[in-house]
Amino acid sequence: MCKFVINGGNKLIGQLRIGGAKNAVLPILAATVLNGKESILYDCPALKDVDTMIEILKSIGCKVSFEDNVLSVDSSTLSSHEIPEHLVREMRSSIFLMGPMLARCGKIKISYPGGCEIGPRPIDLHLKALRELGVTINEAHGFLECEVSDLRGCEIQLDYPSVGATENAMLAAVMAKGATKIRNAAKEPEIVDLQTYLNVTGAKVSGAGTSEIVIEGVERLQKAEHHIMPDRIVAGTFLAAVAITGGEVTLDNVVPEHIQPILSKLKESGCLILEKERQIKLKTPNQIRAVDMIKTLPYPGFPTDMQAQFMALMTVAKGTSIFTETIFENRYKHVSELTRMGANIKVDGRVAVVKGVKRLTGAKLSAKDLRGGAALVLAGLAAEGTTVVDQIIHIERGYDRFDKMLEQLGAQIYRIN
Numbered sequence: 219m220c221k222f223v224i225n226g227g228n229k230l231i232g233q234l235r236i237g238g239a240k241n242a243v244l245p246i247l248a249a250t251v252l253n254g255k256e257s258i259l260y261d262c263p264a265l266k267d268v269d270t271m272i273e274i275l276k277s278i279g280c281k282v283s284f285e286d287n288v289l290s291v292d293s294s295t296l297s298s299h300e301i302p303e304h305l306v307r308e309m310r311s312s313i314f315l316m317g318p319m320l321a322r323c324g325k326i327k328i329s330y331p332g333g334c335e336i337g338p339r340p341i342d343l344h345l346k347a348l349r350e351l352g353v354t355i356n357e358a359h360g361f362l363e364c365e366v367s368d369l370r371g372c373e374i375q376l377d378y379p380s381v382g383a384t385e386n387a388m389l390a391a392v393m394a395k396g397a398t399k400i401r402n403a404a405k406e407p408e409i410v411d412l413q414t415y416l417n418v419t420g421a422k423v424s425g426a427g428t429s430e431i432v433i434e435g436v437e438r439l440q441k442a443e444h445h446i447m448p449d450r451i452v453a454g455t456f457l458a459a460v461a462i463t464g465g466e467v468t469l470d471n472v473v474p475e476h477i478q479p480i481l482s483k484l485k486e487s488g489c490l491i492l493e494k495e496r497q498i499k500l501k502t503p504n505q506i507r508a509v510d511m512i513k514t515l516p517y518p519g520f521p522t523d524m525q526a527q528f529m530a531l532m533t534v535a536k537g538t539s540i541f542t543e544t545i546f547e548n549r550y551k552h553v554s555e556l557t558r559m560g561a562n563i564k565v566d567g568r569v570a571v572v573k574g575v576k577r578l579t580g581a582k583l584s585a586k587d588l589r590g591g592a593a594l595v596l597a598g599l600a601a602e603g604t605t606v607v608d609q610i611i612h613i614e615r616g617y618d619r620f621d622k623m624l625e626q627l628g629a630q631i632y633r634i635n
């Protein structure tokens with residue numbers, strides 16, 4: 219079992235380049251099935267989830283190569299519509315294969331997806347959208363067997379702006395007969411990145427980034443090259459990591475507009491932020507102040523994927539902060555671990571009250587999920603003494619060379635196999 223060992227107390231100072239976004243590359247990788255040709259993706263992060271998606275693509279006959287953050291997929295050799303269960307169970311994002319496989323082959327057999335334990339994650343909205351496009355879905359023994367002879371454009375009203383359901387519906391509709399309109403669509407920047415990739419292949423998608431997306435079905439798609447957008451959650455995580463240590467940083471390859479809700483809370487906590495076109499500078503004040511309300515919401519609200527890391531920061535802030543997690547039911551698994559370091563946090567249902575303490579102390583901890591695990595590393599960077607975080611397999615689902623990037627800023631962190 220791999221672990222991070224962190225000797226806390228070093229201020230993080232320096233400059234970093236942020237890589238491509240996990241939540242953009244995963245649906246785009248699934249989308250590469252659609253064109254039946256080559257797709258070349260630049261700035262792909264080397265993540266466990268990306269490896270899993272590559273394994274899935276290979277298992278259904280695609281040719282894939284991945285070197286120096288350039289990923290190439292040739293889906294002309296696609297030969298199977300059955301996605302191996304052990305791979306599907308490794309991550310939630312395997313569900314993104316549904317839309318593209320139905321569009322390309324008219325069928326898919328897939329098990330229910332796995333992923334981090336952050337509360338129930340139903341897929342009813344995905345299935346409802348696919349059914350509206352004409353798909354027949356049989357659910358039995360933990361598997362979904364889906365078939366469609368002709369996908370037909372339709373109007374889809376999402377009951378909730380689910381990121382994944384919006385993307386799956388877009389992917390299925392790209393080659394449907396006629397036009398599809400998705401109402402109450404999620405507005406996350408990663409959906410705009412998916413639209414950009416799809417349109418490079420010749421799809422006709424518009425409206426991503428707003429709550430209404432329109433897809434005019436096309437008959438065939440071309441080969442494509444695309445640069446994956448920068449990871450806004452990785453950027454936010456490094457800003458919080460620097461702030462918790464009282465440091466100073468310049469981040470390159472970030473889109474300030476994508477992380478406004480995070481920047482706004484960092485400013486409230488006293489951090490000085492300077493924004494340029496694709497760069498952010500952060501300087502920490504002598505004492506971080508508590509931010510009274512952090513409520514997670516769909517984009518452009520405060521991202522649930524930054525709740526844990528921001529909570530780590532608030533454990534050493536002056537004053538009391540209140541978190542409300544509105545997206546996932548059980549996304550406070552980092553709390554019991556932070557408490558072992560001396561943090562003062564009380565959870566009642568979806569609300570967590572964090573009273574800042576003077577210092578955290580190093581402890582032996584376990585990462586229970588991706589962002590919660592990253593939050594423990596952040597706390598370890600600020601703590602007195604040594605912190606050991608095990609189960610880092612969760613962290614490595616979403617952070618490419620997390621230890622090396624932190625080390626580049628002056629952290630004392632070691633990865634032990």
Ligand SMILES: CC(=O)N[C@H]1[C@@H](OP(=O)(O)OP(=O)(O)OC[C@H]2O[C@@H](n3ccc(=O)[nH]c3=O)[C@H](O)[C@@H]2O)O[C@H](CO)[C@@H](O)[C@@H]1O
Pocket residue numbers: 240241242244310311338339340341342343344345378379380381382383404408516522523545546547
């Ligand atoms: C790969 C990826 O992009 N993952 C992100 C995506 O996950 P994901 O696409 O799974 O998140 P959704 O937006 O779908 O989920 C939001 C909420 O809707 C619920 N829901 C979702 C689908 C459904 O069919 N039924 C249903 O009830 C979920 O349980 C959750 O409570 O958005 C989340 C919310 O910003 C992020 O935390 C994840 O990092």
Ligand SMILES: C=C(OP(=O)(O)O)C(=O)O
Pocket residue numbers: 241309310311333334336523588589616
């Ligand atoms: C929950 C997350 O991802 P996923 O949807 O891939 O599990 C995340 O990125 O924080």
